Structures are given as C-alpha cells and as structure tokens.
Amino acid sequence: MLNFEFQNPTKIIFRRDQISKIAAEIPQGARVMMLYGGGSIKTNGIYEQVSKALAGFEVVEFGGIPANPEYEILLDALQVIKAESIDFMLAVGGGSVIDGVKFLSAAALYDGDEPWNILKNSVRTFKGLPFGTVLTIPATGSEMNSGAVITRKATQEKLSMGGPGLFPVFSILDPQVIASIPKRQLANGITDAFTHVLEQYMTYPTEAFLQDRFAESIMQTLIEIAPRVMNNPGDYEAAANFMWSCTMALNGLIQKGVPTDWAVHAIGHELTALFGIDHARTLSVIAPSHYRFNFEAKKAKLAQYAERVWGLEKDDTDSLANAAIEKTEAFFHSLEIDTKLSAYTDQFEGTAEKIEQRFQERGWLGLGEHKSLSPADVKQIVTMSY
Ligand code: NZQ
Numbered sequence: 001m002l003n004f005e006f007q008n009p010t011k012i013i014f015r016r017d018q019i020s021k022i023a024a025e026i027p028q029g030a031r032v033m034m035l036y037g038g039g040s041i042k043t044n045g046i047y048e049q050v051s052k053a054l055a056g057f058e059v060v061e062f063g064g065i066p067a068n069p070e071y072e073i074l075l076d077a078l079q080v081i082k083a084e085s086i087d088f089m090l091a092v093g094g095g096s097v098i099d100g101v102k103f104l105s106a107a108a109l110y111d112g113d114e115p116w117n118i119l120k121n122s123v124r125t126f127k128g129l130p131f132g133t134v135l136t137i138p139a140t141g142s143e144m145n146s147g148a149v150i151t152r153k154a155t156q157e158k159l160s161m162g163g164p165g166l167f168p169v170f171s172i173l174d175p176q177v178i179a180s181i182p183k184r185q186l187a188n189g190i191t192d193a194f195t196h197v198l199e200q201y202m203t204y205p206t207e208a209f210l211q212d213r214f215a216e217s218i219m220q221t222l223i224e225i226a227p228r229v230m231n232n233p234g235d236y237e238a239a240a241n242f243m244w245s246c247t248m249a250l251n252g253l254i255q256k257g258v259p260t261d262w263a264v265h266a267i268g269h270e271l272t273a274l275f276g277i278d279h280a281r282t283l284s285v286i287a288p289s290h291y292r293f294n295f296e297a298k299k300a301k302l303a304q305y306a307e308r309v310w311g312l313e314k315d316d317t318d319s320l321a322n323a324a325i326e327k328t329e330a331f332f333h334s335l336e337i338d339t340k341l342s343a344y345t346d347q348f349e350g351t352a353e354k355i356e357q358r359f360q361e362r363g364w365l366g367l368g369e370h371k372s373l374s375p376a377d378v379k380q381i382v383t384m385s386y
C-alpha cells in the first residue's frame with residue numbers, strides 16, 4: 001500500500017563542467033577537508049579542477065581512502081578533522097570515498113570512545129559534520145542517500161550505518177568523469193545499480209504501479225546504455241544516463257511504499273569482508289541463487305520483470321520466472337562478470353557455514369522482504385552460489 005514519508009535534502013548539480021562551481025555551495029570561511037581515494041583523480045584532471053575551485057578556502061587534503069573504505073585509515077582522518085577544526089568535508093570519489101566521509105561525518109560528532117560502535121550497535125546519525133561530494137564513478141547512489149558501508153580489515157567485518165544526518169549537502173554529477181573509468185569498474189557500477197533496483201523490486205506484487213515502473217525503467221535504461229558505456233565511456237549521452245540511473249536507483253524514491261529485500265547485499269558484504277571481492281561482483285554471485293532459493297515467494301514478480309524488462313513471452317509464470325533469472329545472469333556475463341564464488345577464490349569451502357554463524361551471532365535471524373530467511377537458509381543460498 002502506498003503509505004510513506006519521503007525527504008531527500010541533497011542538492012544535485014547534474015551537468016557538464018560544474019566542478020568549478022563548488023565554491024558557491026560551501027559556506028564562506030569554512031575550513032574544508034578534501035578527501036579522495038587511491039589517486040585516480042590525480043591522473044584524470046579532477047584533482048586540478050577541484051583544487052582550483054577551492055582556491056578561496058583553507059583546505060586540508062586527505063588522500064588514500066581505499067576501495068571498501070577501511071576503518072583504521074578513517075581514524076587517521078578523524079584525528080586530522082579534530083586537530084584542524086574542520087567544519088566542512090568534500091568527498092571527491094565514488095562510493096568508497098563518500099561512505100568514508102559519511103563515517104567521518106558521524107564520528108566527528110560522536111560522543112562515545114570507540115567510533116566502530118556506530119556500526120556495531122547500529123547507531124543512527126541525526127546530525128553529522130556537513131559534507132558535499134564530487135562523484136567520480138556512478139554505482140552506489142551514495143551521492144544522494146544517507147547510508148554508508150565501512151570495512152574493518154582486522155576483524156574481516158563490513159557493516160552498514162546511516163541516518164538522516166548523513167545526506168550530502170550537495171553532489172556534483174558531471175558525466176564527463178566517466179571517460180577515465182576502467183572497464184572493470186564500469187561493469188561494477190552497472191551491476192551494483194541494477195541490483196539495487198532488484199533489491200527494491202524483486203519481492204511480491206503490490207498495487208504500487210508507479211513504483212514498479214520507476215524500477216523497471218531504471219533497469220531498462222541500464223540494459224540499454226551498458227554496451228555503449230562499456231565500449232566507449234566517453235559517450236557523453238550514454239554516460240549521463242548511466243550516472244542518473246545509478247543515483248535514482250538508491251536515493252530512496254523507488255523503495256517508497258513497497259516491500260524491500262536487501263538479503264543479496266547483506267550476504268554479499270560478507271563475501272567482500274572475507275575475500276575482498278568487489279562489492280558488485282558479490283551481488284552477481286548471490287542474486288541468482290537467492291532468486292532460485294526463494295523461487296515460490298518471488299516468482300510472480302520475476303515473471304513481471306521477465307515480461308516488462310526483458311520482453312519475454314511464455315505460457316506460464318514458472319517458465320517466465322526461470323527465464324528471468326537466466327536473463328539476469330546473462331546480463332552480468334555480458335559485462336564480463338562471473339556469477340559463481342569459485343571464480344573469485346579457491347578458498348570457498350566453508351564460506352556458507354561461516355556466514356551462517358556470523359548472522360546467528362549478530363542476531364540477523366530473519367532476512368528478506370518477509371523477514372523469514374534464517375541463517376540456515378542463508379547457508380543454503382551461499383552453498384548454491386559456489
Ligand atoms: O581510489 P581511486 O584511485 O580513486 O580509484 C577508484 C577505485 O579504485 C576508481 N575510480 C573512481 N572514479 C574513477 C576511478 N578510476 C578512474 N576514473 C574515475 N573517474 O574506481 C575504483 C572503485 O571506486 P569505489 O569508490 O570503491 O567504487 P564504488 O562507487 O563502486 O563504491 C563501492 C563501495 O560503496 C559501497 C560498497 O560496499 C563499497 O564499499 N556501497 C555503498 C552504498 C551506499 N552508500 O549507499 C550502497 C552500495 O550497495 C554499496 O554497498
């Protein structure tokens with residue numbers, strides 16, 4: 001039933017050549033910390049553009065936030081924020097840098113001794129240190145949502161956090177940044193955004209007609225632009241549609257008034273924590289098994305997706321639903337993404353039991369749209385994905 005509240009305070013500036021306009025979005029006189037990743041911005045011109053745009057501010061830089069932002073490294077940044085009395089942060093990067101900055105936004109104003117507890121105890125952040133973003137890679141939607149996922153190598157954990165205080169104040173979306181993204185990361189971005197839509201759509205039918213069509217149209221757009229972006233990331237029109245699809249896939253809009261699943265992400269995060277597999281690839285490993293395991297509960301929606309997104313025609317729901325799962329796998333394969341865990345690691349034996357145990361210990365006893373998937377079910381899904 002459509003019944004919801006929706007607020008998204010992030011200002012999106014979506015246009016080419018907008019990086020130079022950042023200064024107008026940051027409070028005058030702010031002490032700014034500019035944070036970035038492993039260095040791609042130093043070779044594709046984004047660093048120069050941002051530095052030039054920040055010329056009127058006192059700026060402290062913090063580079064080296066790795067993919068799957070690492071807690072220990074973020075603690076170093078937190079010290080600098082406190083020592084330098086930073087009052088505004090600018091994340092220049094993808095989901096990893098933006099999520100790292102969201103963690104810092106929460107941690108900077110957190111009262112407790114151990115900021116990891118924000119993640120461990122699911123502490124919601126209602127007020128954070130303000131920050132903006134310059135998005136360099138479309139994928140996560142982090143540029144327009146209030147969630148973050150942080151990794152702790154020492155304990156092989158990857159946990160989520162969030163809260164209404166963690167929306168970026170603004171995000172600059174210039175599709176020209178996509179031109180320098182390597183193929184592997186383009187494929188990751190398409191797969192991640194596609195799966196975000198699936199998590200909010202592949203449940204059971206409700207009378208949310210517009211929500212369904214929002215979701216279907218994002219998936220159709222991603223399918224349409226995928227070969228163009230993969231073959232030529234400098235194709236501006238394709239890149240722009242790719243970028244906007246990723247943002248819209250996870251900015252809160254399509255989940256309003258409908259059931260959501262998110263089991264694929266919950267399980268996938270464990271595969272990144274255990275093996276360091278790229279986030280998107282863990283989703284492509286888990287999603288097909290998840291849909292096969294929950295076939296009866298999801299087949300009506302799988303069949304709708306087969307017809308509306310893939311244009312398939314078959315006599316009965318079961319055939320359509322099965323074909324939908326196969327089409328999804330084939331789509332991931334078309335992006336050169338493997339959909340079996342054994343393609344990523346030889347050490348896969350025992351993974352299912354490990355994840356089952358972790359979920360049990362954390363009290364994650366009911367996943368999915370019906371909150372009915374037990375740790376034992378999760379074990380089976382992971383085993384099916386070997
Ligand atoms: O670190 P640098 O050198 O900048 O290189 C990055 C990185 O290696 C590179 N890259 C980014 N922009 C580029 C570029 N290379 C060339 N040209 C550019 N313009 O791409 C690599 C991947 O970057 P990353 O930020 O890790 O990618 P992504 O945006 O896919 O973020 C993944 C992270 O976000 C989390 C994931 O778990 C993972 O930690 N997620 C965040 C979500 C959220 N906040 O809502 C939801 C997602 O489901 C996801 O969990």
Ligand code: ZN
Nearest residue numbers: 140192196265
């Ligand atoms: Zn994701």
